[in-house]
Amino acid sequence: MHKHRNNIGIRLALPAFALLVASPSGAGAQEGAKGTSFVEEFDRLDTKFWFVSDGWNNGAHQNCTWSKKQVALQGGVLELHFTDTRTGERDYACGEIQTRARYGYGTYEVRMKAATGSGLNSAFFSYIGPVDKKPHDEIDFEVLGKNTDEVQLNQYVAGKGGNEKLVPVAGGADKSFNDYAFIWEKDRLRYFVNGELVHEVTDESKIPSNAQKIFLSLWGSDRLQNWMGPFSYVRPSSMSVERIAFTALGEECRFPESVLCALD
Template sequence: MSTRSRAPHGTLSRSLLLVSLVITPGVAMAQDGATGRSFVEEFDTLDRSFWYVSDGWSNGDHQNCTWSKQQLTLDNGTLQLEFAKAEAGERDYACAELQSRTRYGYGTYEVRMRAASGSGLNSAFFSYIGPVDKQPHDELDFEVLGKDSSQVQVNQYVSGRGGNEKMVPVAGGADKDFHDYAFIWEQQRLRYFVDGKLVHEVTDATKIPSHPQKIFVSLWGSDNLVGWLGPFSYAGPVSMAVDRIAYTAPGEDCRFPQSVLCEIE
């Protein structure tokens, strides 16, 4: 299921924390519009020339919270995205989202995160592009649905067409500890990994996105997506924690010891 909409904003290139500034000869070139290069973000600081903090809007009537920059903080090298009862816009709750300013193409996308606990919530790591960027809606997802945090949903959209959902077990629970999630996006193949293990593979090219996308992490809630997220229930502020986000361009070596690329290559 997709519930994306984005407020427009500018795109800037990152100058710090880039792992590779030179395109290696023989490495496959990215799609048109994919200017993002390999990086490893460990959130010692928040580089706002690279990351955009969503603030002051929601994604539609399905969402019961407003994106608020106040709900996104750093805590000893961990990004915290909080969902809390607070007056924010036309909603009774405030929630958090972080997105890259640059678009990325084929390659390896990785996150180490701990999902929030609570029915009616969605803790997500995904890539997305859509009409607000004057592009077709393409998307690649890891989403922990609040009604059952023992699983994560993987999914992708191609020009607005979804229906590719698969539920994957997360040992010990996605909200109990940090877990590693990764997808390797290629033109003819898409692979999803959880804690280094291949959990889903797509080889039908018609079900693989082709447009460069921005990278997102978000935590939000809903009162009316009961069948998907479960009945919304609020018992107090909760948070999603992100320890690391990384992107590795095609043909490049793994960039940190825990990368899925270190295991499969």
């Protein structure tokens, strides 16, 4: 659920003509989907590619203010922090980055370690909405700090959600790095955890259609207790990301660990 390189990644992209050749006919390319395939390994943070959220919050449900000070790189790992630093209207500060470009059908992948703590949400998702003069479409992986033994999948179509599914994460999503991916097509949406298919949606009324930006965020809430658990701040927490990637529909896998490499 979402409303809405200080240091600095190796980002690899195919030339535009290759994307045109690889794009399958009839795939229904979305308006505004100008983002091309990339693999980001966070050796640097290119702010022409990534927008760092700073100076606002997403509404009354969020108890932290986005702050660029809570976004850092360390040894090729993106760190998004949550701290008890009063910022703006909130007693806490938190970190988020988002792509500047919008992306369409294809494979979205992240390798990340979630934060620990009830009331926190470590999220990898795609989103577009009214701020971009589009309907609210969204595809989510969210690890709720109240139970890091699972990850929640969900998608919104024109603001309508209710598609939640909880999937186990062996060993705990906050104990080590895990791979999360979704393959988004016009008539099918598949979710993967550590290379295993864990959920498939084929009802087109439950599959978003609008091109979206890609987000990584760590935030907290003391109001959404039924969903995120009671908020209890113990110490600064961090969400860590080793890699994030997008592969346009019809293209070959871009790195050896990609879920696309193992598909038939």
